[in-house]
Amino acid sequence: MKELLLIGAGYMGTPYLAAARRLGVRVTVVESALHRDRLAAQADRFILTEGTAEEDWAAAANAAAYSCEPDGVLGFAEPQVIAAALVQDALDVPGPSLHAAVISRNKALQRGCFATAGLCQPKYLIVPDVDTGVRWARNRYPVIAKPLHSSGSAGVVQVVDEPTLVDLLRTRLPQEAVLLEEFLVGAEYSWEALVRDGEVIFANVTAKETTGPPDFVELAHVGGVRLSGADMFTIGSLGHGVVAAMRVQTGIVHLEFRMTAAGPAIVEVAVRTPGDYIMDVIALTHGFDPYAALVAMALDLPIGLPSAATPGAHGASWFPQFPAGRVARVNGVDALRAQPWVADVKLKLRAGETIAPYSSSAQRMGHVLFQAPDLTELTSAMELARRTLTVDLVGEARPIAPAVETHSA
Numbered sequence: 001m002k003e004l005l006l007i008g009a010g011y012m013g014t015p016y017l018a019a020a021r022r023l024g025v026r027v028t029v030v031e032s033a034l035h036r037d038r039l040a041a042q043a044d045r046f047i048l049t050e051g052t053a054e055e056d057w058a059a060a061a062n063a064a065a066y067s068c069e070p071d072g073v074l075g076f077a078e079p080q081v082i083a084a085a086l087v088q089d090a091l092d093v094p095g096p097s098l099h100a101a102v103i104s105r106n107k108a109l110q111r112g113c114f115a116t117a118g119l120c121q122p123k124y125l126i127v128p129d130v131d132t133g134v135r136w137a138r139n140r141y142p143v144i145a146k147p148l149h150s151s152g153s154a155g156v157v158q159v160v161d162e163p164t165l166v167d168l169l170r171t172r173l174p175q176e177a178v179l180l181e182e183f184l185v186g187a188e189y190s191w192e193a194l195v196r197d198g199e200v201i202f203a204n205v206t207a208k209e210t211t212g213p214p215d216f217v218e219l220a221h222v223g224g225v226r227l228s229g230a231d232m233f234t235i236g237s238l239g240h241g242v243v244a245a246m247r248v249q250t251g252i253v254h255l256e257f258r259m260t261a262a263g264p265a266i267v268e269v270a271v272r273t274p275g276d277y278i279m280d281v282i283a284l285t286h287g288f289d290p291y292a293a294l295v296a297m298a299l300d301l302p303i304g305l306p307s308a309a310t311p312g313a314h315g316a317s318w319f320p321q322f323p324a325g326r327v328a329r330v331n332g333v334d335a336l337r338a339q340p341w342v343a344d345v346k347l348k349l350r351a352g353e354t355i356a357p358y359s360s361s362a363q364r365m366g367h368v369l370f371q372a373p374d375l376t377e378l379t380s381a382m383e384l385a386r387r388t389l390t391v392d393l394v395g396e397a398r399p400i401a402p403a404v405e406t407h408s409a
Contacts, residue, residue, distance in 0.1 A: 144182075
């Protein structure tokens with residue numbers, strides 16, 4: 001029986017465990033104490049990491065690999081990418097490659113890598129000091145400031161003027177490195193690809209909705225969108241260029257980009273499970289299990305991919321954005337679950353809790369998954385969900401619906 005070492009699982013990585021069981025694979029999970037009670041019963045073996053820094057994950061992953069001698073290794077999220085790549089490299093088992101993992105975990109290294117490859121991306125500066133950063137940004141506003149090692153839009157902010165930038169750089173430097181970038185104008189998308197032995201064997205384009213500036217918290221993802229033939233060609237070319245430049249071998253690539261007037265331009269790239277239930281969106285859209293595909297690729301097993309070039313449906317994930325205030329009542333959860341195109345509803349919000357303005361994805365209150373036969377039906381279902389799922393705030397006489405728009409193309 002094959003054995004998989006799964007480094008990290010959290011909440012959204014549990015489908016890897018279910019996929020491994022269906023494939024008849026034993027799983028050793030490395031996780032923190034936060035998830036021990038929930039995951040230990042689902043794994044064949046559970047190994048606790050001492051902390052949650054990348055070095056802690058690497059130490060626990062190395063110890064686990066020594067004790068269980070796995071046939072394959074998967075890293076779940078950002079903190080586990082390097083740990084997984086180190087073990088994959090040491091055991092000579094399938095993985096994105098140590099080169100790809102290091103590039104994935106550092107946004108400044110991404111910029112240098114893609115600049116060398118001649119791929120379309122914004123102009124940028126790794127800020128050495130406040131004065132240099134201010135001079136570079138002059139005549140470029142608005143600009144984007146971001147940390148080098150983050151996920152879920154944490155620390156990413158649009159800066160519109162010099163005083164704001166000075167305050168931001170003085171706050172972050174020198175304790176934290178800062179990357180400044182030109183702001184790309186255009187709709188946001190992502191390109192998810194399964195790569196095996198350096199070859200792209202499956203690709204999907206996902207449309208994205210965010211809160212917009214200054215924080216760009218992600219609120220919705222619609223799978224299987226197709227733009228014009230020319231745009232799809234340039235998106236595919238950019239994606240293949242990223243895979244080649246990063247030297248990705250086997251695994252998943254999550255490329256975020258904006259569709260600018262000049263074509264698709266790279267925002268950032270990761271070689272780990274995309275967040276925001278995008279894997280579930282892919283499954284609902286294309287009718288196959290990408291979690292099982294990644295488990296199989298990690299273990300060098302055969303995989304099943306969609307036979308059709310176009311999606312058979314359209315899946316979406318949506319994260320309601322409610323107005324700030326103290327909640328008196330949450331409305332519409334049961335009614336939403338009864339809607340025909342709603343696949344799943346989870347809401348953490350309760351009466352008496354206080355909603356803060358969103359500045360990162362960690363503040364979101366729940367999600368809804370959709371599956372509809374076409375984009376028209378999907379758009380209607382998401383609009384109905386916005387009208388159905390509302391909150392009454394203390395002191396408010398009328399229910400307030402989430403302020404979210406969705407893609408219709």
